[in-house]
Amino acid sequence: MALDRLFNVARKEFSDHITSRRFIIILGLFLVISAIGMHSGIENYNTMLESYSLQLQHMQDLEGPYAGWMPEKPSIMLVFSSMMGYMTMLGGILAIAIGFDLVSKEKETRSLKSLLSHPVYRDEIINGKALGGVGALGFAMALALAIALAMLLLFSVVPTLDEFAAVLVFGAVSLGFLLAYFAIALMMSTVAKESGNALIYTLVIFFAVSSLLPMFGMMAANAFAGDPPEPPQMPRMPQEIVRTASSGGYFTTSVSQSVVYGGTEDPEWKAYEEEMKTYIEKRRLISDISSLLSPQSNYQTIAIAVTQPQIFSMMQSPYDTAPEETTGLAGALGKVWMNIAALIVFPSAFFAATYVKFMRMDIR
């Protein structure tokens, strides 16, 4: 494979994408909606920041058991969590839109035959197409992040170095998510003879992995974990702690859960708590395994770990009363390594399948 030929294909594909009406419209819509979301996110952030400043001032007056307690400073990453929701919907559509007819259109217009008659190998063509698509999605992501950062600066919010790193990681993870759907679309474009069919196949997979799979995961978790343990029959008023974590995603509810339990020295209650803990672990294990096959679930899990580490900690250990120590960005990413691996493996598998199919494709 020669790089000059590969880049020739990639350059042309990239240029086609970023000048296509379809790409511009969807990207424009995505950027506008993101910007509106970002705007309200920045307002919320500023409100929280004011509240934080007030709390800090009040801290000096506090005495007794709460003396020395420090409120947590809000992070600008909260602003980016709003982008996650748009990414799973419009971002996915953008990725599908640029990939579903990459090969099928060439078959329909017979330009593939013309192209292949020139000195270029098939692998250079398919890799160039993939590279051009990745470049276009990278361009879209970079544009979205640049606008987001520009808006932050416009509102006089300057991210710290750590926050900036988190923004970049968020961008990389979002790009990984987009690549998952781009890879599906490219695969279907190679398999299908017509672009219309390629689009339908891609949408079917899109909805299957984004909605059906997590749903089946929950059903499987319920079926395999059985009924939750019954609490002991004794009248009591335990100290209830209710913790809720919500992903806010469009398509999945797999990471949403509410856990209510009591804390007591009573041995029966302690046993109940242990059973409940085991039950929840079992359910989550089954649900998590099925979620690994869903780019949406993986993306949301990673994005929450990056943008909202506290909420992510609560989701990870819903029955722990003591808040987990903040471990930083690397620590947060370390906890979701399986999701990161899944988000890499998913598009890689589809790209590999596309490659094999394209290399063997009948071009009569």
Next chain:
Amino acid sequence: MIRTENLTKVYNGKTAVDGLDLVVGEGEIFGFLGPNGAGKSTTILMLTGMIEPTGGRCFVDGIEVAKDPLNVKKIIGYLPEDVGFYGNMTGEQNLDYFARFYGMDARARKERIAELLELVHLDGVAQKAGEYSRGMKQRLGLAQALINDPKVLFLDEPTANLDPEGVREYRELVEHLAGEGKTIFVSSHILSEVRVVCRTVGLLAKGKLAAQGTLEEVARALAPADGDAVRIVVETREHLPAIDDPAVIDIERNGNRAVVRAKADIRDRLSATLFEQGLHVREMRLEEPEIEDVFMAAYRR
């Protein structure tokens, strides 16, 4: 320049090209004839390195195509049947994209593209290729096939989408290219088109080469077997009398006209006999089968 040895292609158990042995010399304009589905396009796809043969080998300028398709593509040009382009790009942009694969620098590309667009009368056309008529696409197809100034040109049904003026221009272009010493391989099912431009032909039927040579040689080879008999057409002003000649096998009479089937060419003897009898001979010639009829018969076989 082009050589195939037992070239075979099987698609899903069906043999499209069956043990093809073909030789096309340098500078020839070779017509590859055959009905639709005979395996012409499949043969071209193998010769241009776009598909691999199931069996046998093929060579272009001494390079085995399956082993080194890229180097073969550097010296050939190919105009596919129903050629397609990128509809969002102009003709010039399409050509520029293809030209980049040959490592041509920007200046060389610009000059070559301008030259080719002028050659196919598409210079000054600012439309996107998606808005081209089929004839314009065909002409742009010719230009893209010539982008690398190839030694060998493969044209698959080149006149299929052209109007009469386009056909005339195409013929002139082929003659011009042949004059430059290029080998031209024209695949077509239209005999009348091939006989105008091609010097040698090959007839493919059901994946096999039925005959190869000049048109006359092929027609002779394909003509139905009639032993060594010749057919002489005779027409006289007067009623044709009985012909008594030991070489005559039979006579089909029709008034003043007859077709004499004889063991040898007896035209000299026959004309002398008729002259002695005071008859006025209006026509006397050997009847050769029409090439079209011969090819049609071969197509049907």
